[in-house]
Amino acid sequence: MQAGNERQLVERCRSGDEHAFQELVEAYGNLVFALIARTVQDRSRAEDLAQEVFLRVHRALPYFRGEARLSTWIYRIVANVCLQEHGKPALPLSLDDEATHGAARAAASVDRRFGDFELRDRLEKAIARLPANYRLLIAAHYLEGIRYEDLAEALQMPLGTVKTQLHRAKQQLRRLLETELK
Amino acid sequence: MFCDEALDSVEAIAAGELTPEGRIAAHLETCPDCAGALRAARDLDQMLRRRAVPAPPGNFTAKTLARVRRVRWRSEQHVDLAFNVAMGTVVVALAAGALLLLARAGLAGIAGDAFSLVSRTAVDAGRRLSGSLSVYTGAAALLGTALLIWWWAERDSDMANG
Numbered sequence: 606m607q608a609g610n611e612r613q614l615v616e617r618c619r620s621g622d623e624h625a626f627q628e629l630v631e632a633y634g635n636l637v638f639a640l641i642a643r644t645v646q647d648r649s650r651a652e653d654l655a656q657e658v659f660l661r662v663h664r665a666l667p668y669f670r671g672e673a674r675l676s677t678w679i680y681r682i683v684a685n686v687c688l689q690e691h692g693k694p695a696l697p698l699s700l701d702d703e704a705t706h707g708a709a710r711a712a713a714s715v716d717r718r719f720g721d722f723e724l725r726d727r728l729e730k731a732i733a734r735l736p737a738n739y740r741l742l743i744a745a746h747y748l749e750g751i752r753y754e755d756l757a758e759a760l761q762m763p764l765g766t767v768k769t770q771l772h773r774a775k776q777q778l779r780r781l782l783e784t785e786l787k
Numbered sequence: 788m789f790c791d792e793a794l795d796s797v798e799a800i801a802a803g804e805l806t807p808e809g810r811i812a813a814h815l816e817t818c819p820d821c822a823g824a825l826r827a828a829r830d831l832d833q834m835l836r837r838r839a840v841p842a843p844p845g846n847f848t849a850k851t852l853a854r855v856r857r858v859r860w861r862s863e864q865h866v867d868l869a870f871n872v873a874m875g876t877v878v879v880a881l882a883a884g885a886l887l888l889l890a891r892a893g894l895a896g897i898a899g900d901a902f903s904l905v906s907r908t909a910v911d912a913g914r915r916l917s918g919s920l921s922v923y924t925g926a927a928a929l930l931g932t933a934l935l936i937w938w939w940a941e942r943d944s945d946m947a948n949g
Contacts, residue, residue: 642841
């Protein structure tokens, strides 16, 4: 969404236009949900947390000063919600989980080379064992639509720190896959 | 020592953010461990890129908007309650202040006379009306029921509109 459109949307939301808020949820819903679902790895919890993000957005919109882009501000709220969730242990992945099967089937049609369910299952299990901030970074970095700069601003970190932490996260993930989850 | 340096760069090289040059490039060509780490990092990068993107349920927007409305409605109820409590407190405080003022000004006796006059009038009116008590009770019950139904209807309508 372009900056001008974002400003208009925020103004309409502030003036109490319910349809504008619906547009906002429709514009960012997919990305917010995907980011959270990849971080918490539990669909029903992800849905609840994604709704919580929009509740906070709705509550805080009157105080949004427009210094950052709306998308960056929303990612910051997502990061806060995900990291607050960190206190709770990540749910173990179940092979019987319909959502896991659904995601696996979709991915299999996209890429046959990595279509091996077991490999992806190992990857998801390894990601689940990463610290929450690393999970969030990996989830955000590999989702289309989130720029590195937005991520750095949302997490209030220098760009270099974001990249370093992301490399450390992947290094830890690679080690987990090569050793404990081999 | 050199392996450590190369391994630190492996993730950045795999992500295409760093081009191996000079001694790191040479080391990656000759050290099987570091070359293997780079291959694994590249594989991991590809796997992460191909990870399925979870999509929200079809009714996500509707459910989110309903939740926002519900929370806002609850918050407005709390504001209403707080306002009513505040108004009640003000009324009680004003009454208490008025009584205190009457007592201080020595007008309590006059107020007492006024009170007994009002009570006597109320008792007389009650006696006169007692003959038709059942009619008045029935009318009051009907009015109360109508008000109750109206209150429930308003409450359901408020909840439906958020």
